[in-house]
Amino acid sequence: MNTALKRDPRQQDQFVLATEHSIDWANNNRRTALLLGGLALLLILVIVGGYSLYQHRTAEAQTAFGEAMQVYQTPIVRPDQPLPPGMKAFNTAKERAEKANALFTQAANQYGMTEPGKNALYFSGLTYMEAGQNSQAEETLKKVASSFNGDAAALGKDALAQLYAQTGREGQAVTLYQELAKGHATTVPPDLAQLQLADMYAAEGKTEQARQIYAQIKDRDKGPKGKPGIAAQVASQKLNPQAPAGPAAGPR
Numbered sequence: 001m002n003t004a005l006k007r008d009p010r011q012q013d014q015f016v017l018a019t020e021h022s023i024d025w026a027n028n029n030r031r032t033a034l035l036l037g038g039l040a041l042l043l044i045l046v047i048v049g050g051y052s053l054y055q056h057r058t059a060e061a062q063t064a065f066g067e068a069m070q071v072y073q074t075p076i077v078r079p080d081q082p083l084p085p086g087m088k089a090f091n092t093a094k095e096r097a098e099k100a101n102a103l104f105t106q107a108a109n110q111y112g113m114t115e116p117g118k119n120a121l122y123f124s125g126l127t128y129m130e131a132g133q134n135s136q137a138e139e140t141l142k143k144v145a146s147s148f149n150g151d152a153a154a155l156g157k158d159a160l161a162q163l164y165a166q167t168g169r170e171g172q173a174v175t176l177y178q179e180l181a182k183g184h185a186t187t188v189p190p191d192l193a194q195l196q197l198a199d200m201y202a203a204e205g206k207t208e209q210a211r212q213i214y215a216q217i218k219d220r221d222k223g224p225k226g227k228p229g230i231a232a233q234v235a236s237q238k239l240n241p242q243a244p245a246g247p248a249a250g251p252r
Contacts, residue, residue: 057111057113057114058111058114058115058116060111061107061110061111061114061115061116061117061120062114062116064103064106064107064110064111064116064120065104065107065111065116065117065119065120067103068100068103068104068107068120068123069100069123071096071099071100071103072096072097072100072104072123072127074088074089074090074096075089075090076089076090076091076092076093076096077089077090077091078091079091093130094130094131094132096130097127097128097130097131098127098131100123100127101124101127101128101131101133104120104121104123104124104127105120105124107120108120108121108124118144118147118149118152121140121143121144122141122144122152122155122156122159124140125137125140125141125143125144125156125159126159128140129141129159129162129163129166134163134167137159137163138160138163141156141159141160141163142156142160143156144156144159145157145160150183150184150185151185151186151187152187153185154180154183154185154187154188155187155188157176157179157180157188158176158180158187158188158193158196160172160176161173161176161177161180161196162196164176165200165203170200170204173197173200174197174200177193177194177196177197177200178193178197180193181193181194181197189231191217191220191221191229191231192231194213194216194217194231195213195214195217195231195234195235195238197213198210198211198213198214198217198235198238199238201213202238210238211239213235214235214236214238214239215235215239217231217232217234217235218232218235218236218239219232220232221235
């Protein structure tokens with residue numbers, strides 16, 4: 001017989017002893033073993049149940065958010081403009097914003113832990129702005145701006161910067177635009193934040209400051225083959241708003 005296949009008696013005795021000890025522990029601690037098994041099963045049920053509840057709440061939140069968006073996207077028409085049968089419309093942007101805001105705010109309050117609920121909070125802030133309720137808008141958008149999600153936070157900061165610019169708080173707007181220009185958010189790319197900052201300067205008559213930023217974007221935003229990117233094209237148009245589309249045709 002091949003001795004390599006023989007089991008060492010000492011190893012066999014250790015294996016037997018370990019098995020006997022395990023059986024003895026289970027027999028002597030049956031209640032403990034059952035309790036541990038029950039706790040493990042309860043934990044699994046809690047995790048599965050929690051996930052199912054979250055999915056259900058998310059579906060409800062998506063429905064509520066969708067209903068608010070439908071109102072927000074309702075067209076605005078003049079009071080004397082005839083409408084097709086069954087078509088809904090608002091007479092002013094403020095009226096529409098107030099109606100949509102109530103729905104967005106309700107969705108955000110009721111489903112704030114879900115993604116649709118977080119989106120509703122952002123649109124709640126925007127519609128507060130459109131309705132002229134600036135203090136509520138600022139409070140709401142600050143919550144969005146403090147989100148752990150960088151893309152969501154960038155949207156909140158961008159809207160806050162616009163609110164500050166509209167309400168004469170240029171310094172606070174500049175701080176936020178500069179912060180966004182140094183970030184990496186996909187929702188508010190750095191070049192977009194700089195374009196908005198330059199636009200704010202231009203609207204305030206600070207032409208030279210605006211031109212400096214436009215020029216920086218024009219020189220920096222290049223594609224893989226050196227072609228101007230979208231931001232560079234916008235900046236070029238801002239720098240030369242009267243530039244012709246192409247060379248004038250000469251006399252034949």
